Amino acid sequence: MKTPLRELWTGFRSLLTGMRVTLTQFFKPPVTVPYPYATLPIPERYRGHIELVRDPETGMSLCVACKSCEKACPSGCIVVEGIKREGDKKKSPTVFTVDFTRCSLCGSCVEVCPTEALRFSRRYNLAGTDREAYFLDLLKRLQAQAASTPTPATKA
Amino acid sequence: MSTSAALADAARAAARAEGRETFVLNLGPQHPATHGVLRLKLTMDGEYIARAEPVCGYIHRMHEKMGENRTWAQFLPNTSRIDYLSAMHYTHAYVAAVERAAQLEVPRRAEFVRVITSELNRISSHLVWFGAFLLDLGGFTPLLYAFDDREKILDLLERITGARLTYCYYRFGGLYNDVDAEFLRGARDFVRYLRPRLDMYRELVTENIIFRKRLEGIGVADAELCRRYGATGPVLRGAGVAYDVRRAEPYAVYPELDFKIPTHPRGDSLARYLVRMEEMEQSLRIIEQALDLIPEGPFRSKVPKVLKLPPGDTCFAVEAARGRFMVRIVSDGRDIPYRVKLRTPSFSNLSLFEEASRGMLLADALAFLGSLDLVIPDIDR
Ligand code: SF4
Ligand code: SF4
Numbered sequence: 435m436k437t438p439l440r441e442l443w444t445g446f447r448s449l450l451t452g453m454r455v456t457l458t459q460f461f462k463p464p465v466t467v468p469y470p471y472a473t474l475p476i477p478e479r480y481r482g483h484i485e486l487v488r489d490p491e492t493g494m495s496l497c498v499a500c501k502s503c504e505k506a507c508p509s510g511c512i513v514v515e516g517i518k519r520e521g522d523k524k525k526s527p528t529v530f531t532v533d534f535t536r537c538s539l540c541g542s543c544v545e546v547c548p549t550e551a552l553r554f555s556r557r558y559n560l561a562g563t564d565r566e567a568y569f570l571d572l573l574k575r576l577q578a579q580a581a582s583t584p585t586p587a588t589k590a
Numbered sequence: 591m592s593t594s595a596a597l598a599d600a601a602r603a604a605a606r607a608e609g610r611e612t613f614v615l616n617l618g619p620q621h622p623a624t625h626g627v628l629r630l631k632l633t634m635d636g637e638y639i640a641r642a643e644p645v646c647g648y649i650h651r652m653h654e655k656m657g658e659n660r661t662w663a664q665f666l667p668n669t670s671r672i673d674y675l676s677a678m679h680y681t682h683a684y685v686a687a688v689e690r691a692a693q694l695e696v697p698r699r700a701e702f703v704r705v706i707t708s709e710l711n712r713i714s715s716h717l718v719w720f721g722a723f724l725l726d727l728g729g730f731t732p733l734l735y736a737f738d739d740r741e742k743i744l745d746l747l748e749r750i751t752g753a754r755l756t757y758c759y760y761r762f763g764g765l766y767n768d769v770d771a772e773f774l775r776g777a778r779d780f781v782r783y784l785r786p787r788l789d790m791y792r793e794l795v796t797e798n799i800i801f802r803k804r805l806e807g808i809g810v811a812d813a814e815l816c817r818r819y820g821a822t823g824p825v826l827r828g829a830g831v832a833y834d835v836r837r838a839e840p841y842a843v844y845p846e847l848d849f850k851i852p853t854h855p856r857g858d859s860l861a862r863y864l865v866r867m868e869e870m871e872q873s874l875r876i877i878e879q880a881l882d883l884i885p886e887g888p889f890r891s892k893v894p895k896v897l898k899l900p901p902g903d904t905c906f907a908v909e910a911a912r913g914r915f916m917v918r919i920v921s922d923g924r925d926i927p928y929r930v931k932l933r934t935p936s937f938s939n940l941s942l943f944e945e946a947s948r949g950m951l952l953a954d955a956l957a958f959l960g961s962l963d964l965v966i967p968d969i970d971r
Contacts, residue, residue, distance in 0.1 A: 441799065444797075448797065448798040448799050455794050456731070479767070508664035538756070542664065542666075
């Protein structure tokens with residue numbers, strides 16, 4: 435006789451505990467964010483797809499087309515071509531593309547770059563309807579960024 | 591009709607006459623209770639399982655083979671994708687194996703950060719398991735609470751590593767980048783935050799009568815069975831064996847830290863549950879101590895740009911969230927591995943399922959399967 439009674443009591447207590455926990459939660463602020471009306475801050479070190487860094491003085495890419503990143507990439511998704519332009523000391527890139535569909539966001543390319551010409555973008559809400567949207571042309575992206583936020587050199 | 595088909599028909603008719611007819615039930619590869627693409631071919635005798643045959647390989651990605659055609663460093667991103675819930679531990683085993691082979695020094699600060707991040711990762715992994723397991727058992731709410739807690743860990747780790755799941759944070763001879771004071775403060779706050787939450791879980795879930803009745807005596811995997819199949823981690827500790835790689839083959843700075851290895855003798859699903867819940871508390875203790883002891887200093891030692899390992903064979907094991915994870919690397923002196931062998935805990939833990947689930951009710955077998963905490967990519971790798 436004793437066991438069923440005790441079980442009844444434990445069951446009742448379980449029920450009350452559950453209700454108490456739910457009720458306390460009921461008065462707490464929501465833990466979710468109503469995306470897309472509000473977004474969370476993206477941390478500084480967030481690893482989005484890579485992008486080229488601009489030289490703050492010239493507004494050009496810091497890349498010297500050494501192809502280290504191309505070699506370091508485990509997935510082989512970077513293609514860099516460069517030429518030495520007339521009057522320049524270093525090479526500069528003419529082609530810089532990333533196949534983001536294959537990128538594992540590992541950061542090898544960023545780490546290996548001798549001139550710190552690469553960084554992670556903080557673009558996170560990626561969605562697309564075709565594959566082509568992820569064959570990124572980083573030089574174009576750099577130009578677009580330069581157009582929207584001019585540096586002292588490009589402004590002049 | 592061929593003779594074999596005729597024979598099979600006759601056998602089936604005889605079985606039907608004797609009342610021991612069976613049928614095959616496919617569980618998975620797309621089934622919410624298998625948490626991934628695991629397929630179980632169940633031969634059922636009514637509601638009871640006569641034989642459960644796991645069919646693996648649906649998410650096989652050739653991680654070991656991939657290791658053989660890239661440099662030592664290029665394999666790093668793979669290590670966080672084998673068991674995606676316990677990425678830190680897997681990267682740890684791999685970098686430590688390479689460090690052992692190349693005899694690289696790791697700065698003390700880096701070792702402490704590795705311990706802190708690994709333990710945070712263990713807690714987040716257990717929280718996912720906790721939520722998903724209760725979901726399997728029919729309780730939806732704890733999942734939401736668990737994910738809320740886990741979110742705090744992910745935010746912390748995202749701040750320093752840049753990723754929320756596939757951290758790839760350790761490097762040969764140290765870390766990808768240093769942790770800052772805010773992370774250390776955040777980790778301490780998290781310890782303080784999670785303790786009362788664990789108490790709440792104990793009250794809400796562990797002491798719940800429905801939950802206990804659902805798990806007590808279900809899916810018994812005793813020490814002998816675990817030994818035969820090589821099961822490790824909470825499955826083995828739930829069978830009463832205090833085996834933990836952090837103590838059995840000490841690595842990093844674990845010998846300096848004080849923590850208990852929780853065990854439960856009964857070997858049933860509830861024992862495995864209790865072991866994991868206690869492990870979270872122990873992990874909090876480890877984090878606290880490591881935060882007190884962490885020294886200032888460099889976070890990465892000097893490593894040659896093109897890493898070539900001396901010819902030889904090196905193993906390194908860590909205690910991942912699911913058990914013993916071991917990496918064996920074989921080098922022939924080049925900058926590319928000759929062989930990367932991964933010993934994953936989920937595979938062994940799944941192996942005992944076939945024997946232990948014989949004669950169980952299907953609904954109980956699902957509770958048993960959940961209590962094994964399987965990660966399918968970890969099985970197939
Ligand atoms: S992040 Fe890794 S995978 Fe992506 S482009 Fe850079 S090196 Fe290649
Ligand atoms: S490693 Fe840096 S400098 Fe060299 S090609 Fe890549 S981005 Fe340019």
